Amino acid sequence: MTKLNRRQFSTLLGSTVAAGALSMPNITGAASHGAKPKVVVIGGGAGGATAARYIAKDSKGAVEVILIEPTKRYYTCFFSNLYLGGFRDYDSIGHGYDALANNHGINVVHDWAASVDSSNKSVTLASGASISYDKLVLSPGIDMKYDSVPGYSVEAQTKMPHGWKSGTQVQIIKHRIASMREGGTFVMVPPPNPFRCPPGPYERTSMIAHYLTKHNPTAKIIVLDTKPKFSKQGLFQDGWERHYAGMIDWIAPDVHGGIKNVNAATMEIETDLDTFKADAACIIPAQKAGAIAALAGVTDGDWVPVMPASMATKADPNIHVLGDASIAKSMPKSGFSANSQAKVVANAIRGELTDSKVFDARFANTCWSLISENDGIKVGASYKAGAEKIDVVDKFISKNGEDEATRKATYEESEGWYAGITADMFS
Ligand SMILES: Cc1cc2nc3c(=O)[nH]c(=O)nc-3n(C[C@H](O)[C@H](O)[C@H](O)COP(=O)(O)OP(=O)(O)OC[C@H]3O[C@@H](n4cnc5c(N)ncnc54)[C@H](O)[C@@H]3O)c2cc1C
Structure with a gap:
């Protein structure tokens, strides 16, 4: 044992x-x-x-x-x-x-x-x-597969936090964003599938952009993705264009050629396309149980x-x-x-x-994401237990072009869900 x-x-x-x-x-x-x-x-x-x-x-x-x-x-x-x-x-x-x-x-x-x-x-x-x-x-x-990102390690996570588990890592990210030089660069490396919270890296990108727009408007965010596409992609990218035009550059793996190395000492992320120098970074490795x-x-x-x-x-x-x-x-x-x-x-x-x-086993899921103030989106489904896997019964997703009231209501729904799930866990 x-x-x-x-x-x-x-x-x-x-x-x-x-x-x-x-x-x-x-x-x-x-x-x-x-x-x-x-x-x-x-x-x-x-x-x-x-x-x-x-x-x-x-x-x-x-x-x-x-x-x-x-x-x-x-x-x-x-x-x-x-x-x-x-x-x-x-x-x-x-x-x-x-x-x-x-x-x-x-x-x-x-x-x-x-x-x-x-x-x-x-x-x-x-x-x-x-x-x-x-x-x-x-x-x-989850636990992290640190070696899935060349150069990344337990030690590197203090300077380049993943913030993908409960606890102080996310506070480190907040501190580093707040300490970025004017016009600095934030680099995000999202993980490959499958991973905890598929829309999470892109909601995080949105929320950091929201913060920077208010406090450091000439700053840039570069997302070096390890996947060619991501959850609610069209909705996020539409939102980024509307709220944060010119701030976020999402780069697909066939364009940057893969993450070759990250260096926490120099804050450099090396790809075939370029070596990106970050003022602050979030590196989220592959995951396992x-x-x-x-x-x-x-x-x-x-x-x-x-x-x-x-x-x-x-x-x-x-x-x-x-x-x-x-x-x-x-x-x-x-x-x-x-x-x-x-x-x-x-x-x-x-x-x-x-x-x-x-x-009979029935399951449900909704993933809400906030793009900007009162601009909430969601994707979800209901499920039943099949013989070999959990099967989708029906599903839904927000649409581009929804009016402001719908997006605000979606955000308010997420607030209600947060209060509900935490009471369901801890009361
Ligand atoms: C940035 C971010 C945003 C997210 N947003 C959403 C969202 O909007 N909506 C949503 O539905 N989900 C969201 N998620 C995903 C969600 O947090 C996870 O899917 C969820 O927490 C999984 O629950 P779990 O019980 O599997 O693991 P956890 O909630 O991580 O709980 C695992 C617990 O096990 C404990 N543990 C681990 N090993 C041991 C051990 N050996 N002995 C004793 N205890 C142990 C840990 O301390 C931990 O408390 C988000 C995730 C991230 C990272």
Whole structure:
């Protein structure tokens, strides 16, 4: 059984949490062997917090739920772009776990899960404590494949942050944008597919442009994409033309020829087309499932294959994986998707452990993006579980040329969604 050591935990977190912030677990009761079946949930983000809450709530106390999450405050990646654009302050995207314990009796343990012994159905924590389970839910999100970008590394991420995980990285980006010289250049390198939040790099580009238009209007943004096309491309590019004409230069890989090297010391990004000198940069590498998924032995390469109707892994029916770590084709990796999948997982687990009715699996997703003030766009779909994959039932997308009232209403809808999903995770 492979284990993560303390240094690897810190690396996984990037600069999110210093190793010293890890706390000793409070697992009083977690190790008790009562008559209740026990569910251990690893990861208290969009997928895990929702799954823990729904399993506890819907089983009405018949199931013991233990949530393992190292951070005491979860800062959502969703709306972190709005923080960059000046539409949100950082505190407004942070959420704590007290209500999950107080309102639903969930035992929240602030620690890392270090390993999973699936044959003995137990999880070992970084503190050394061990917790047994009847069902294990993994929603560990993503880890970075640093070497997917030549020259990029854990060390380089402080000068060239990715800001693609919850935590302080996005604050570094904000600081670097604010410190750019007048007329300076911001370089963004979006990741290859598949990755967390397909429209995210382009909403981020929009929000940085919004900030720069107000504070540094002669600055430039260069997007060196690793993909020939991207989510909501026509909508974003139309918006960039309307709001930020001349500021954003999106360059496709067949034009720049690929990222040959990034150098955090000189702030240079080298391509066949040119070597771009950045005053500030955001490099987002390729991604894979959070490391605990591989340690649990349920990955197939980078991600976790699951059964669509229950999100149980193909490798082990007692381990369910949801959110970004899973292969939930045709759903995108988003917070909305993770929250929706969590309810399917909770339904399946509650049904199996309490011998109660299991409803057919239905899923939904909408990804809203803000281009500029009151200029919101969206793409979304509803889904059902097919035999081999999650199938689209119907889908929708905003259109170019929509009137201002529609775009404002779309933005307001996203505000409502944010309030709703965070209450669904943490209340
Ligand atoms: C810039 C940006 C903008 C975004 N905007 C949107 C948006 O507008 N709408 C939307 O729907 N989605 C958006 N997303 C995507 C969304 O944030 C993710 O898809 C979502 O958070 C995935 O949920 P998850 O549960 O899989 O992972 P996460 O929410 O990342 O949660 C994983 C949790 O697991 C914990 N963890 C990891 N390993 C371990 C371990 N070994 N032991 C214990 N705990 C562990 C981590 O600390 C973390 O809290 C955005 C993402 C980014 C980066």
